[in-house]
Amino acid sequence: MDKVVASAAEAVADVADGSSLAVGGFGVCGVPEVLIEALLEQGATDLEVASNNCGVDGFGLGRLLAAHRIRRVTASYVGQNKEFARQYLAGELEVELTPQGTLAERLRCGGMGIPAFYTASGVGTLVAEGGIPWRYGPDGEVLVASPPKVTESFATRDGVREFVREHAIVSDFGLVRAWKGDRHGNLVYRRAAQNFNPVCAMSGSVTVAEVEELVEPGELDPDQVHTPGVFVHRVVPLTAEQAAAKRIEKVTVRPRPAGGEAR
Template sequence: MDKTVATAAEAVGDITDGSSLAVGGFGMCGVPTVLIAALLEQGARDLETISNNLGVDGFGLGTLLSAGRIRRTIGSYIGNNKEFARQYLAGDIEVELTPQGTLAERLRAGGSGIPAFYTPAGVGTLVAEGGLPWRYAPDGSVAVLSPPKEVRTFDGADYVLERALAPDFALVHAWKGDRHGNLVYRRSARNFNPDAAAAGRFTIAQVEHLVEPGEIDADDVHTPGIHVERVLHVPDVDKPIEFRTVC
């Protein structure tokens, strides 16, 4: 089955108001920027995003954030995005902060059909005990607090129960993909992309290099095509450097 689409608008056309979506990327690396830009143009609102961070000001998910299109986000990092911090403190967005490894495992579990799992990360903190400010009120008071989570003891150690994530959609960036949706990620751009791709109920991939079925060795496939519904070829996608270091 040929899953390629001709335009980014067609790729994201089914995302509706209120949709939840996992988005690959880490900082500015491996971010599906073309799909995000198309979603900005498409106009869907009240979105719930699942991503390590919300991009940076004016880039990636940061563009949807600045346009006021994200209602809630689950992620690990607010820093390096002034608009994200401003909206959070002003009560314009609800933020469920999650330890980074836990976030990856919640996505992986969702893609594997596992409803929940126990982890030691967060035991003895507000992550497990509840009380993290998810949303502030305009006056600066806390409007929504995180709830407490179940904690159980296994072999003498405590573990907190975390729920899996299985969002409506996933947007991912891959280095190479074929028309059947098999994907290959390159180096650090792999980051959250495989977990997001598997977790989404409807996954849309932008790929730098589009090849024919059979041209990717089965042993090289990171995301099998069974997880992917649409493929968009983006041969000239811009990949900026977040922090340039000169030695």
């Protein structure tokens, strides 16, 4: 039951070329950056990644992207990453854009053994009709486009509505970051880190969690646990320095009043 491993390097040692990853994080919050750095040093390539966003330039998944180690990305937000845009438009990267709530549900269903579900998001758009460019050629031609998806009408309290069928995401590995975790793999996330880490942990066939604070079994209030240990296979305790490293995505400051002192 003790799932603690000695290092991040050991935790990702068996990630092979071509592996699929579900990676937690929301912007720069709750990103398993220590595991990503270990994966960068480990050398696995041709990776397929499902994540809300693909990091930013020089941080998180952006580090793997810059090293050309990612072949395909399924994400809902790809802004603030110039290298991501460059690789996509140059035909170096395959990208499946997915509505944010749909992506979260696809990951959750992957962990719950639900192969597919219906949603109203994307009905009447290219999401359902197909044709969204997934991969470009070197001259800007579309080499791979999204296929059309099955749609079906269902009776709802608002009348008969059309829904689109989406498939679950089951990944080879889930990489997440938690605020607290115990040796059994029970995890607690803090604030915005709760957005995608829980569902990425569920999606992974093997889930690895880096935790800012490791506690002993029984110390976590069961009512506060976001990810039960049944979904987690390896736990990597962070050092105090690693746990304290927090990024600010956009620094916004109030202009200093004329003649006033900085606050």
